[in-house]
Amino acid sequence: MxxxxxxxxxxxxxxxxxxxxxxxxxxxxxxxxxxxxxxxxxxxxxxxxxxxxxxxxxxxxxxxxxxxxxxxxxxxxxxxxxxxxxxxxxxxxxxxxxxxxxxxxxxxxxxxxxxxxxxxxxxxxxxxxxxxxxxxxxxxxxxxxxxxxxxxxxxxxxxxxxxxxxxxxxxxxxxxxxxxxxxxxxxxxxxxxxxxxxxxxxxxxxxxxxxxxxxxxxxxxxxxxxRPATRFVAEFIGHGVFAPAQIVQKEGAVAILTPLGELHGHEECPLPDAFPDGLCDVLLRADDIVYEPHAAIKAQVVRKAFRGSFFLCSLRLSSGEVLLAQLPSHDDPTLGSWIGIRPDVSHIVTFERGSSANAAPAPASRRSDQVVQT
Structure with missing residues (x-):
């Protein structure tokens, strides 16, 4: 070295x-x-x-x-x-x-x-x-x-x-x-x-x-x-938020229930027993949220910042959760308007609910669509 x-x-x-x-x-x-x-x-x-x-x-x-x-x-x-x-x-x-x-x-x-x-x-x-x-x-x-x-x-x-x-x-x-x-x-x-x-x-x-x-x-x-090593790194690097979630076993596989619906089929997904009752915080980055006009999930644009090729927007779901998203700048979303979005999450990163900046993420070693042996 x-x-x-x-x-x-x-x-x-x-x-x-x-x-x-x-x-x-x-x-x-x-x-x-x-x-x-x-x-x-x-x-x-x-x-x-x-x-x-x-x-x-x-x-x-x-x-x-x-x-x-x-x-x-x-x-x-x-x-x-x-x-x-x-x-x-x-x-x-x-x-x-x-x-x-x-x-x-x-x-x-x-x-x-x-x-x-x-x-x-x-x-x-x-x-x-x-x-x-x-x-x-x-x-x-x-x-x-x-x-x-x-x-x-x-x-x-x-x-x-x-x-x-x-x-x-x-x-x-x-x-x-x-x-x-x-x-x-x-x-x-x-x-x-x-x-x-x-x-x-x-x-x-x-x-x-x-x-x-x-x-x-x-x-x-x-x-x-x-793959941030701590909650601080997850918050500090890039743009994103932590949303409350629950990891569950459903129909022989693992799913993560989030304000954006179920996330499943991802590599390196934690097991339900990683947290008490599977309750956790899941990292949702701005590039995990995709603008889709006719999507079933709707969110209100509450803030936007022009970044050239995209707007970095704060979106509020009907449940009250606020997410960040990168929306194409040519669409120029209107403040207060409701738009369609869907999740497109490539990596599942979860932490204990309300954990400190030093907390490590839950171990993630399997696909969520694999059958869990019980």
Whole structure:
């Protein structure tokens, strides 16, 4: 494992609650990891601990098999060969782009510096701009210069702390995809902090969802979305709600009774005895709800937000339950109108009724249309 964080805890002086609490994660050489979570969840503190800017209170951090933070060890930040890219770019305004990029390789010959600067600027799509100054560049270009400067010394690991937070939304999304391409082309191993799920999904090979100092899940984006490890991950990733449900045995098979009717025939469905009396909360995501004008189930549009190709709508059923749904934007549903919907649920994710954020979902190991032996 290229980067290994094992049961890491970090306490700030005078605080009784850990800013980072028993976190573990790993990155292989050339992988990109992303830390995501609400403000104050500990993701930036974890990044700073990996950089060596915060001391580990417990646990360890290893880089290429060498312990750099542990009970007896603390390798200073400047000796870890780690590059960092910050929110504010931290470019030197009085230095040209070329001299900014060369800042970390001043020990090399001028010929080697020039070669490396040209190589890095080409990598980030800024060839020929070495004589410009930061104030002559756009925000996106300045961020690329900061990335080129961080990559120039060929760091063992690159850390990025919300590098796109000062840019507009459209530019952030485009740069997120470009950043992944740049890092992969450079063969870099990187750990990235963001609060934006779209950025996380666009960039990360592995994504860690943090809450209250703890790592709830470290996984690929598909697994986070479809197989959340905790109720917090289920709520935090994507758009959805929990609806009251009951798992029952019916006609020799398992069905889940929901406000949208019966769900059955799904893979990895929990058994009725997973919860007392089969009562649970089932996760219904916005993309699990399909608009169908003539469907028997009707819901009232109580809120809508335009998202380009679709509206993200809050729908109220006659029972009072509120769901989220993605409705095609060309239909432009009217607030207060009643529309037809049906469920199209690909993964069944259930939790104990009213459980906490740390709760794990019920084990799901069989198809709901298989006969249950009693």
């Amino acid at each position: 290229f980067l290994q964080v094992a049961q890491l805890s970090v306490y700030y002086p005078g605080q009784t609650k850990a800013a980072v609490d028993g976190v573990s994660l790993g990155l292989q050489d050339g992988e990109i990891g992303v830390l995501i979570g609400p403000s104050g969840c500990g993701k930036t503190t974890l990044l700073r601990a990996v950089a060596g800017l915060e001391r580990a209170s417990a646990g360890s951090i290893s880089l290429k098999g060498q312990v750099v933070s542990g009970d007896q060890d603390h390798v200073p930040a400047e000796k870890r060969r780690i590059g960092m890219v910050f929110q504010d770019y931290a470019l030197f305004p009085h230095l040209s782009v070329g001299r900014n990029v060369a800042f970390g390789i001043h020990g090399k010959s001028r010929t080697e510096q020039s070669r490396r600067v040209a190589e890095m600027l080409d990598l980030v799509g800024l060839s020929g701009m070495q004589d410009r100054y930061p104030h002559e560049l756009s925000g996106g270009q300045q961020q690329r210069v900061a990335l080129a400067r961080a990559l120039a010394p060929a760091p063992a690991l690159l850390l990025l702390d919300e590098p796109f937070s000062n840019l507009d939304v459209d530019l952030r999304e485009r740069l997120a995809h470009e950043l992944r391409g740049i890092l992969k082309a450079a063969g870099a191993t990187a750990l990235f902090v963001t609060h934006d799920q779209a950025e996380a999904f666009a960039i990360g090979d592995r994504i860690g969802v943090m809450h209250a100092g703890r790592m709830h899940q470290w996984d690929d984006a598909y697994t986070l979305y479809h």
